[in-house]
Amino acid sequence: MSNGTRKPTSPLADALRIFFRNRPAVVAAVMILLLALSAVTGSFMTGKKPDAPDLIRLEEAELVGDKVKLGVNPDAKLDPETTNLKDTFLPPGSVSKDKPEKSYYLGTDHLGRDVLARLWAGSTISLSIGFLAVGISVLLGISLGGIAGYFGRSRVGLPVLGTLLLALAGGILFAAEFHVLAYLAFGATALLFLFQAGIAITGGRWRSVAAWGVLTLLFLLMLAYNGSVESSTPEGRPIAHASEVHENAYDLLLTLRDFGDEVKQLELEGGAELTKDGKPTEQPDWRWQGQTGIEIKTRSVNWLLTRFQLEMQYRDFEMRQRLGVEQQERSDHLAGFEADYRARFDEATAQAQELRKQQAAASDRDTARKLADEAAAAEARATTFNPDTLKQRVEDMKKEGAENERAGKLLVETLAEPVEKYRAALDAAQEAILELLDRDSAGPDKSWDTLLALQKIEADAKIAQAAWNLAVKEAQIAAAPAPEGKEAEATPKPTAEAEKKALEAAETARKELEDTKPEDLKVGAVKPLVLQSSNELVDRRGKVRKGLVDRYDGETKTRRTALYGAELLNGESRYSTYKVTRHFLAYLVMIVLVLSAGLVVLAAGQTAAQEQSGFNKLYLPTISVDDLVMRFTEIMMTIPVIFLILAVLAMFEKDVYITMGVIGLTSWMGTTRFVRAEILSLREQDFIQAARSLGVSDFRIIWRHLVPNAISPVLVSASIGVAGAVLAESTLSFLGIGAGPDQNTWGKILSEGREFINDAAWLTWIPGIAILITVLAFNLLGEGLREAFNPKLRGR
């Protein structure tokens, strides 16, 4: 240094020097620091709640028929304290009309919310989602690009590839409800796993062994997760139970359908002997072989369905009580708005009167028309905010809520005991019927006994059913509100007479069965059909049988839909979600993990050593890692991204983090391609070759030499990517698919403001300029970085 030579500088210091000479980039960097600061402080600093909720959420729960419909976000609570409707549409720099000490530096929006507070709070989400999307895409891009570039020449054998593909195929088959095939695929995957691990162990490649261990662990985790999805839903257990019931019923139905053909054959053979000289003949025993089994199975399905209906019915009562409670809570919140409504109503009425006066006094026609329009608008506002209407609505809702709660509670309490009894009776009947099935297969001699036993079991179950119906009817009569005035005279009092009679009839029928002997069933079992000729008879019975099967099949399918629709009732999911889909989604998450882990494994240990030792002697086809990654990248680049994003987003609740995550997952391809190109050119350079010939490990070469040299273009594209993500968020919010109902982003503020673009311009200009500045800053920073890292570009 003292001898006058120039001080050697590191490339990083050089880059920094160039960067600091670029004035716009420095300003941008400072700007970004400020933005980051505002994002971290978020809403703490403003002291006002940024996002007092919308009025729309009041309309959320309603009773349609006897079904409960809940809205998107039933838990959202209204907080009238933070919303002052008097302060709607104050321009920037205004002072609150209620509290003079409170000022709105950037004005207020259509719901009286402080724009500055929203903007400040919004910066947290708007910036973090930008980093989220870019983070995901850069991470994927670097790892895939790095693997393709550095390990690209390694070839992957069929067994390795096959393992991964089989795991994927298993998931798809599972989702498509081909359970047997799916389990076969899973089994084959597991075997291949073991095989691979064995080869790695015998070969003494311990890094491979560890990698395969991790992969196996992930795979097991995936299976466990898949299994737990079903029972982890909030209402998981009842649904799981109902699902079990359904599965049983469905299995029986399939058997039943197979039996249908057999029956037809049987009847064709035996049909001629059904009648003799127009009189019913005594039926030989052989006719009931097999047919008894079908009878039993049909009944069994029938009672399973009844059991399922019971669960659905009882659930509706519980839902009614819950709805009542919620309705009352909502009405209380709604009542809190009365003062605001009245103020706005008074203001609008006064304004309308004033405008009408002015209109009458106006001299020229255009002014008069304009005033008339404004007056009409004010009148419309007055109607909207009429406090009497609000009061009426609150009262109605409260009354309805109280009624629903009372009735629901009463029904649930009164029926708690009967429902247990009925459940027990149905379960017992089901068990008894299935026992009969074993008895039937014991031999033809018993079939008349079996049939009689079946009738007895059914008669018992029918008594329980009639008793339950009676209990329900009585409870409903007790729970129904007493009709008032004229209505009371007009409508007849509901009674449970019909149900009582049904119960008596069921009991009588049961008693009659006590005296019946199995032999009695032999004659006249086909009584109603006697009048037809035997051929017609056969034909018709075949049709009846088929119709029966079809009907039960259809009913079960409907039930299945209802079952998954039950989640809709709980307001848990916005769309009706099939089990299949939930499995698949769970699977998708894990498969992405497994596949990426798999690629790392391929890259890490499975490479050169394998070519010599393992599979290549078998001349199995291989594919290079580079091809594998790059073909996948190309495929992803081929699909139109915007619709892919839309299609994926339609699966989820509206949530801006998911949205941006999906954007990240669909935008990594560019990064992958240039990282690969960068690594490919780097790995041929002398210093890497030198490092390798010195025996430096792959890990050290990657982290010490490749990453620092390849990172600068990634930084540049990440910086520009954040800008793109902020813009993308605003565009998606404009299309109504960005931020969720409780999320507050700049794009959402901007697109909410567009309705008032002519009247309250600040609602669009302020968030618009915030986005503009942010995007500009990140772009300038990116350009500055590009220039700093790439001295050739200097001065452009």
Place this chain on the structure above:
Amino acid sequence: MASYILRRLLQMGLTLFVVSILSFLIVALSPGDPYASQLDPKKTDADKERQRDSVGYDDPVVQKYLNFYGDFFSDLGAIVTFRADEHEWKLNSFTAKEPVLPTMWRKMLVTLPLVLVTTLVVWTLSFPIGVYSALRRNSLPDRAITVLAYTLIAFPGFWISLLIVSFLTNTLKIPVVSPETLGVELSGPRWFFDATWHVAVPAIVSSLTGAAVLTRYVKGQMLEVMGQDFIRTAKAKGLDSDTVYYKHALRPASLPFVTMLAGLLPSLFGGSVVFEAIFAWPGLGRWVFEAVFSRDIFIVVSSLFVGSALTLIGILISDIMLSVADPRVRLS
């Protein structure tokens, strides 16, 4: 050449096959169905079940996949062989009950003028400006252009469109929304001017961001070429600057943009969702957008497939064009 194209076509087929599986799985296995959100209270669950059955919605996914692409290619075959008149369309949308492919074609014709004019405006604006900006580096106009380009890139596209539309319709009283003035029967030259105006305004507005991006790109490309040795040589041997710039520099500088033409075909899909929404164009983008949210999976999957195919075709065409335009490129 022929064998190259043939090989590329085979590759394309393979890629399309994988794309068809991926896109179908993602769309078909996502939850919800077109009938779940029907508001008609008279429709019972059983009715909806029947509707779902009638289109095979609850079929196993593999069967659904085969049925869908069977119908798709049968319809596509009819279109390609000009037998559309006597063909009975197999693929119909759930909600509107329209045949999917002819509707897609119709919607594409609506979007086409918008996309074509937008692209035309983008390219005719950005090339001269970018080249000018590169040649007069660091001059006042160049700085102004740079600042303007950066600002335009940073504007949320839909916001600037809304501001312009608001200005045109409210202040100047000029109708610009929708493909033609609604409620007025025009003919002859008046119809022509009306239609031109209604295309021109959205096209210009939606080309602003694209033009800004492309201008920066053209400038960068031009500067890179001008920094190379052969330009210095050309200058050194005394060629006049016009010859150097427009004959020697511009051609290599514009070569990368040939590859950009690949994006033109697929931009028919999806490139214009936002602007179709703002200007109320009943085009392809909005059609698919709405189909996604009404879970009309036939439309969505068909569009994903056709869009992917167009992307691949676009890439192939631009590769061939590049090899024609740039003698250094060899097809292999």
